[in-house]
Amino acid sequence: MRAPDSESKTRVGDVLLAVEDVSLAFGGVKAISGVSFDIRQGEIRAIIGPNGAGKTSMLNVINGFYHPQQGRITFKGATRAKMRPYEAAAGGIARTFQNVALFRGMSALDNIMAGRTLKMNRSLIWQLLRFGPAMREEVEHRRFVEEIIDFLKIQEIRRTPVGRLPYGLQKRVELGRALAMEPELLLLDEPMAGMNLEEKEDMSRFILDVNDYYGTTIALIEHDMGVVMDLSDRVVVLDHGIKIADGTPAEVMKDQAVIDAYLGVSH
Amino acid sequence: MASTVAARADTFPKLLARNARDFAARPAMRHKDLGIWQTWTWAQTEEIVRAYAVGLSQLGLKRGETIAIIGSNRPKLYWSILAAQTLGAVPVPVYADAVADELAYVLKHADVRFAAVEDQEQVDKIQSVQDRLPRLEWMFYDEPRGLRDYDHSRLRSMEDVIGDGRKALATDAKLGAWLDDEIATTKGADPSIILYTSGTTGQSKGVVLSGERSIAAATDTVNFDHLDENDVALAYLPLAWVGDHYLNFAQGLVAGFCMACPENADTAMADLREIGPTFYFAPPRTLEALLTRVMIRMEDAGALKRRIFHYFIGVARQYGERILNGEKVPLTGRILYGIGSLLVYGPLKNVLGFSRVRVAYTAGEAIGPDLFAFYRSIGLNLKQLYGQTEAFLYVTAQPDGAIYSDTVGPACPNVDIKIADSGEVLFRSPGMFTGYFRDDAKTAEVMTPDGYVKTGDAGFFDDKTGQLKIIDRAKDVGKLNDGTLFAPKYIENKLKFFPNIREAVAYGDGRDFVTVMLNIDLTAVGSWAERNNVAYASYQELAGHPLVYDMLEKNVAEVNRSLAADKMMAGAQIRRFLVLHKELDADDGELTRTQKVRRGFVAERYAPLINALYDGSTEADISTEVTFEDGRKGTISARVRIRDMKLEPVPRVRKAAA
Numbered sequence: 001m002r003a004p005d006s007e008s009k010t011r012v013g014d015v016l017l018a019v020e021d022v023s024l025a026f027g028g029v030k031a032i033s034g035v036s037f038d039i040r041q042g043e044i045r046a047i048i049g050p051n052g053a054g055k056t057s058m059l060n061v062i063n064g065f066y067h068p069q070q071g072r073i074t075f076k077g078a079t080r081a082k083m084r085p086y087e088a089a090a091g092g093i094a095r096t097f098q099n100v101a102l103f104r105g106m107s108a109l110d111n112i113m114a115g116r117t118l119k120m121n122r123s124l125i126w127q128l129l130r131f132g133p134a135m136r137e138e139v140e141h142r143r144f145v146e147e148i149i150d151f152l153k154i155q156e157i158r159r160t161p162v163g164r165l166p167y168g169l170q171k172r173v174e175l176g177r178a179l180a181m182e183p184e185l186l187l188l189d190e191p192m193a194g195m196n197l198e199e200k201e202d203m204s205r206f207i208l209d210v211n212d213y214y215g216t217t218i219a220l221i222e223h224d225m226g227v228v229m230d231l232s233d234r235v236v237v238l239d240h241g242i243k244i245a246d247g248t249p250a251e252v253m254k255d256q257a258v259i260d261a262y263l264g265v266s267h
Numbered sequence: 268m269a270s271t272v273a274a275r276a277d278t279f280p281k282l283l284a285r286n287a288r289d290f291a292a293r294p295a296m297r298h299k300d301l302g303i304w305q306t307w308t309w310a311q312t313e314e315i316v317r318a319y320a321v322g323l324s325q326l327g328l329k330r331g332e333t334i335a336i337i338g339s340n341r342p343k344l345y346w347s348i349l350a351a352q353t354l355g356a357v358p359v360p361v362y363a364d365a366v367a368d369e370l371a372y373v374l375k376h377a378d379v380r381f382a383a384v385e386d387q388e389q390v391d392k393i394q395s396v397q398d399r400l401p402r403l404e405w406m407f408y409d410e411p412r413g414l415r416d417y418d419h420s421r422l423r424s425m426e427d428v429i430g431d432g433r434k435a436l437a438t439d440a441k442l443g444a445w446l447d448d449e450i451a452t453t454k455g456a457d458p459s460i461i462l463y464t465s466g467t468t469g470q471s472k473g474v475v476l477s478g479e480r481s482i483a484a485a486t487d488t489v490n491f492d493h494l495d496e497n498d499v500a501l502a503y504l505p506l507a508w509v510g511d512h513y514l515n516f517a518q519g520l521v522a523g524f525c526m527a528c529p530e531n532a533d534t535a536m537a538d539l540r541e542i543g544p545t546f547y548f549a550p551p552r553t554l555e556a557l558l559t560r561v562m563i564r565m566e567d568a569g570a571l572k573r574r575i576f577h578y579f580i581g582v583a584r585q586y587g588e589r590i591l592n593g594e595k596v597p598l599t600g601r602i603l604y605g606i607g608s609l610l611v612y613g614p615l616k617n618v619l620g621f622s623r624v625r626v627a628y629t630a631g632e633a634i635g636p637d638l639f640a641f642y643r644s645i646g647l648n649l650k651q652l653y654g655q656t657e658a659f660l661y662v663t664a665q666p667d668g669a670i671y672s673d674t675v676g677p678a679c680p681n682v683d684i685k686i687a688d689s690g691e692v693l694f695r696s697p698g699m700f701t702g703y704f705r706d707d708a709k710t711a712e713v714m715t716p717d718g719y720v721k722t723g724d725a726g727f728f729d730d731k732t733g734q735l736k737i738i739d740r741a742k743d744v745g746k747l748n749d750g751t752l753f754a755p756k757y758i759e760n761k762l763k764f765f766p767n768i769r770e771a772v773a774y775g776d777g778r779d780f781v782t783v784m785l786n787i788d789l790t791a792v793g794s795w796a797e798r799n800n801v802a803y804a805s806y807q808e809l810a811g812h813p814l815v816y817d818m819l820e821k822n823v824a825e826v827n828r829s830l831a832a833d834k835m836m837a838g839a840q841i842r843r844f845l846v847l848h849k850e851l852d853a854d855d856g857e858l859t860r861t862q863k864v865r866r867g868f869v870a871e872r873y874a875p876l877i878n879a880l881y882d883g884s885t886e887a888d889i890s891t892e893v894t895f896e897d898g899r900k901g902t903i904s905a906r907v908r909i910r911d912m913k914l915e916p917v918p919r920v921r922k923a924a925a
Contacts, residue, residue: 109302155531156530156531156537213412
């Protein structure tokens with residue numbers, strides 16, 4: 001009774017973000033050279049590649065943390081030269097990190113609430129007073145956050161300081177915080193690194209659900225090929241900062257350059 | 268007072284109407300949703316249930332038909348039960364964690380045309396077996412998440428059903444009167460609910476309970492424990508289990524108290540603390556897990572806190588129970604206990620959510636004497652009861668002031684108990700069932716000609732206390748080849764009392780000696796491994812670790828010591844043991860849904876291991892099929908080591924078990 005697969009593919013729409021001929025170097029080290037690809041509305045796009053291929057650099061370029069020396073990035077039709085991370089955030093790009101970057105002493109709830117910061121309109125003074133309109137606003141945001149908590153099924157850790165949580169749950173809280181920004185584009189940097197099989201399956205389910213339920217476009221970096229093949233609509237493969245393949249998981253799997261560079265020479 | 272009024276209302280919908288009148292503005296139901304406790308009063312509950320009933324009747328639910336209720340403890344599922352009963356239909360709750368096969372069996376056997384389910388998971392499960400359920404017409408769900416894209420031609424949200432009913436009630440003035448008529452038409456002797464037994468022995472059976480008997484039984488115990496509309500209970504036990512239906516649903520309706528539903532199964536502990544129930548039930552397993560957790564967390568506490576904790580727990584052990592029982596205690600004891608309450612017991616009870624508990628019960632399995640004493644010593648009025656689904660729970664219960672860890676209490680008010688010559692306990696009670704659904708042969712099997720029900724449990728009345736003592740399932744009590752009495756559960760319970768041992772299965776009937784298979788408790792042993800730098804990658808590896816074996820050997824030796832001290836059981840000491848490579852699991856059919864071991868099935872499944880236990884080999888290979896939560900199957904293989912035990916000399920000086 002579930003909607004057939006072909007129907008769910010129609011959700012993929014126009015180009016949301018286009019990367020054109022982007023190059024990034026740190027001194028003499030070329031992290032990315034001349035990479036172009038696009039991310040379409042509503043798709044799950046994977047970026048894969050061996051260690052040091054420039055995947056994380058690519059994400060950092062997309063959300064404005066690094067500024068490429070060359071190339072253009074077009075997000076929602078606006079081409080930009082330079083952007084600060086908070087501008088990217090305000091523009092609808094959220095991300096999670098390769099190493100969990102949460103406020104360890106704060107509860108899961110407060111961490112996710114932090115993701116709403118950009119949506120809060122009242123001034124700091126109002127919020128400190130927690131009175132009248134500020135209170136109403138906080139209640140509204142809290143409701144949204146509670147829906148995320150319900151969505152990610154982390155009710156039981158709502159009040160637990162995240163530092164005490166196992167790794168898999170911390171990752172889930174981090175995803176929650178990114179979702180709290182109601183992003184149009186969600187960047188996930190190795191969302192499943194260091195997880196066991198069950199945690200990976202849970203996380204995969206949540207990524208698919210986020211994409212389906214919130215309609216969020218997702219770009220993810222992942223090492224686990226099984227996960228990439230199952231989750232993503234299209235895959236771009238980087239190696240030593242150069243794009244070596246781009247296509248559906250099945251196409252990429254067959255590509256000889258990918259097999260040689262990433263999966264190793266088959267035997 | 269409750270008794271006189273309740274006597275007139277002989278069905279639950281009639282009780283609901285009474286409560287909506289008498290306790291209109293008092294809370295009937297609470298549920299934590301999106302982090303906030305939502306409350307419905309009795310008046311609101313009645314309005315919702317009536318609208319729901321009309322909605323269901325519009326979709327075709329009729330008197331005498333059955334409707335399956337599947338899911339965790341949620342208000343809408345309880346309302347589904349009441350709405351069905353309002354129409355004179357019979358709700359059939361099913362365990363939420365039942366795998367598709369079990370679900371199909373119950374739904375088919377109960378002949379349901381409707382199913383009220385919690386969420387997508389249950390919808391998927393039913394749809395996977397739909398071809399076996401041609402009679403199933405409608406499914407109603409509570410939680411819409413993930414169901415948006417499903418074909419809704421035979422699927423509706425409960426919210427919509429209630430909404431439609433509400434609209435119909437508003438537009439058609441005659442509907443209300445018609446509904447009142449339907450409620451009045453239902454007789455107390457009509458079936459009120461069908462509860463499927465957990466199936467400790469083979470396929471589960473549908474126990475039919477009538478409204479008047481259910482209410483009569485609940486009225487007796489409400490009076491026995493002085494429950495009233497000011498009480499609060501947390502409904503966290505499986506909805507399909509007789510215990511939840513009795514303790515929370517039936518008693519709640521009779522006494523008019525509030526039933527609180529936790530946010531989800533994992534938050535029950537935190538919710539318990541927030542709600543602060545006054546009436547509490549927990550199986551020994553849960554109490555044990557709680558204590559284990561407290562002890563583990565205390566190990567991580569600072570040295571000062573740890574010393575204070577252990578000192579005052581010692582004080583509580585010495586005086587706590589005597590104070591609770593109202594016995595004479597020296598003044599210094601009282602003062603020390605008072606300080607302990609302030610520093611340890613009070614905060615501890617608060618953390619556990621027991622601060623307001625007036626009456627707490629435990630049942631289902633024998634409880635370790637130390638475990639039982641622990642909770643009583645910190646001031647929790649924990650008592651034991653004995654019962655079963657066929658009795659609508661209560662057969663015996665301990666009255667305040669006469670509490671013993673190894674007995675289950677005298678017969679409840681109006682309950683009649685007989686011990687058969689075989690040692691089997693027989694009872695006749697106000698709440699007893701009317702029969703098994705569509706199974707007269709089985710009904711006849713468990714009823715004696717003079718109207719008693721056979722419990723299948725062996726027991727006797729204790730001379731000292733006059734209370735009933737249950738030793739084991741009647742059919743499980745056996746003998747070793749040398750004629751020594753072998754009560755497996757007695758041995759298993761002694762083993763399970765150790766925090767390291769989660770489950771134990773003892774064999775010995777018709778054999779030369781006793782052997783056991785153990786399951787480690789991953790929380791306790793895992794924490795021990797962490798503290799002792801024992802590295803492991805999986806449950807299997809930890810379970811087979813030589814150091815774990817060494818630790819468990821000490822536990823088994825201790826059990827042997829305590830067995831040796833008992834004249835009757837001294838010959839039944841454990842000669843050999845092994846640690847299973849996987850946890851016994853209800854999904855694999857090794858445990859019942861209420862987490863009791865299916866001994867026979869386990870023996871069959873692990874036959875190579877049992878053979879090895881008796882043929883003297885030191886290790887054995889085993890390969891078993893396992894079912895994952897999503898229903899997929901896989902295989903686990905392992906080589907399991909066997910340890911020999913030294914037996915304690917018999918007879919010997921009695922030594923107190925530490």
